[in-house]
Amino acid sequence: MKVLIVEDDLDTAEFIKRGLEQHGEVVHHVATAQQGMLLVSSNEFDVVIFDRLLPNMDGIDAVRILRSSNVTTPIIMLTALSETSDRVSGLDAGADDYLVKPFDFSELYARLKALTRRTPLKQEALCLCVGDLTLERTARRVTRAGLTLELNQKEYQILEYLMLNPGQLVTKTMLLEKVWGFNFDPKTSLVQTHVSRLRNKVDKPFSIELIKTIRGCGYIISDHD
Template sequence: MLSGMTAAKVLVVDDEENISFLVASALRMAGMDVETADSGSSALSLADSFRPDALVLDIMLGDVDGYDVLRSLRSRGHTAPVLFLTARTSTADRVKGLTAGGDDYITKPFALEELVARVRVALRRTGIADSSPILSAGDVVLDDDAHQVTKAGEVVHLTPTEYKLCRLLLTNAGRVVSRGQILDHVWEYDFDGESAIVETFISSLRKKLDDSDQRLIETVRGVGYTIRRPS
């Protein structure tokens, strides 16, 4: 859960699941309310219901390209800034993206920190500021500004890696985060074959955050881990 001022709403549109997850997680960690779509048609439907303040839009989608999605958005009255995300790097492609009405053009591969910064710039241009997140689940609270985690009001001392893992899971509370996604986001590179490193750090985090009668981090067998939202 995010606390504080109303979060800026961002719609991420990309048909590559891992990229969509990483971008959405980075934006959520920056305090933004994020929804994702994996096609042009679902993006248009979500834009109508979610009413985003900004969009991160991949150009090469499976059903329709990002330029057509942008034209449809504008025809429906959506004026939110659009940041194109693409593997196309030529000057001609950049010009096409910007002249099509895009507010920025980000090429893959990209640094997540730079993408977040560009989204913030686009939001500021519209007069919308993003909030600093305080994430919580039950009596566990993560304050990203203070870089601190507390449980029932008491500070929990985490290693830097444990903190990143805790923040990733809290940011995606209610969603299952796969082991591969954890490796990509926390360690920022892929392991060859199976590795017990994720299980090791999950176990360490559980020892510091779980109560004897209630488990905060749940295992979804064969998939990954999740923090369930309180019912």
């Protein structure tokens, strides 16, 4: 994966760069919006991390200009502004995701992976499979090893999102945003409770555990260890 970082704060840029390089990704860093826009237009990057507050230019304007000139590279915005309305305006401008500083590196990486994996084909796939677990999206039916599983609405939505990103970390915040549509963090174990109930149905009766908990980070669905 080739990642471009547009970030004027060198500490943050270095933090992201080191993390990505440890995962074997190719990283390029520039500090101004102008340089960033020039490089994004070349279309050689798989994903762009764009800071919201850059010298001379608001990241939102940069993204808007890029999108209006038909650049389709996935963009994730970073910001110190944490308000819902900021998030909404970032997404409206054409960013694919929006992450508030400070963040865990694992959170950023999970989101980058989700963005680069989500090809149009995958988004519209009618049937999702992980190991012997199958999710039919039109019928909203989930089966494992031929047995139908009874899931409630939230459990179904969580499983669907996990299966859209197989083998990838899905964080608690990502689930809150995608499944509940929350832009705030309810303090309790809302996500944990639902995932644990989901695991009771999906994994408990079977020998192989598909949904794995990454402590303090989130969940991965995968049929190999």
